[in-house]
Amino acid sequence: MKLTKTLNVLILFVALSATSLTAQKYGYLNSAQLLTELSEIKAADSEIAAYQKQLISKGEAMVKTFETKYQKYAQEAQSGEFSPVQVQEKEADLAAEQQKIQQYEVEVQGQIAKKREELYQPILDKVKNIVDALGKEKGYTMIFDTSTGALLFADEGEDLMAEVKSRLGM
Numbered sequence: 001m002k003l004t005k006t007l008n009v010l011i012l013f014v015a016l017s018a019t020s021l022t023a024q025k026y027g028y029l030n031s032a033q034l035l036t037e038l039s040e041i042k043a044a045d046s047e048i049a050a051y052q053k054q055l056i057s058k059g060e061a062m063v064k065t066f067e068t069k070y071q072k073y074a075q076e077a078q079s080g081e082f083s084p085v086q087v088q089e090k091e092a093d094l095a096a097e098q099q100k101i102q103q104y105e106v107e108v109q110g111q112i113a114k115k116r117e118e119l120y121q122p123i124l125d126k127v128k129n130i131v132d133a134l135g136k137e138k139g140y141t142m143i144f145d146t147s148t149g150a151l152l153f154a155d156e157g158e159d160l161m162a163e164v165k166s167r168l169g170m
Helices: 001-022 029-036 038-076 084-138 162-167
Strands: 026-029 142-145 149-152
Touching: 029 084, 029 142, 038 084, 084 142, 084 149
Parallel strands: 026 142
Antiparallel strands: 142 149
16 A cells, blocks of 8 residues: 555656656747848848948048058158158158048948947847747747857746855855
8 A cells, every 4th residue: 555655656756747847848040040031131231231331432532542642742752842850740640641541440340330230139129029929929948049059038937046145155
């Protein structure tokens, strides 16, 4: 009789364990592939390319102006038209202009990154909201991103921070 009770309890425990294991549902998504296939990303990329081209053409105009000034200076300096003081002033002016060009290049990189973030963020938020909704609707415990190994969705669980701290003596 005691053996039967123990056996029944053991069978119940195994059944409950198996049920809880099968209740967990995992999914995955390759976000990199998804994003390359999204028409909104393609449109954003086109807009970024046009913006980049506009900024680069302004930089190219700055470089062309600098090159023209430098060639003029080099010709005038070779002909001996400048005093040593004038040579120093012209070279300082050219160096300042060259520094402005370099600063502009750095600004362009920042502006392009800002534009990319501005255009991509609403799309990324939309995808995240859909993944979250799908995870909740379909009962997924977790959804992983196979392109990065990141966790895209996790069912709300219990925060174990306090217990871990307690066990660490904190």
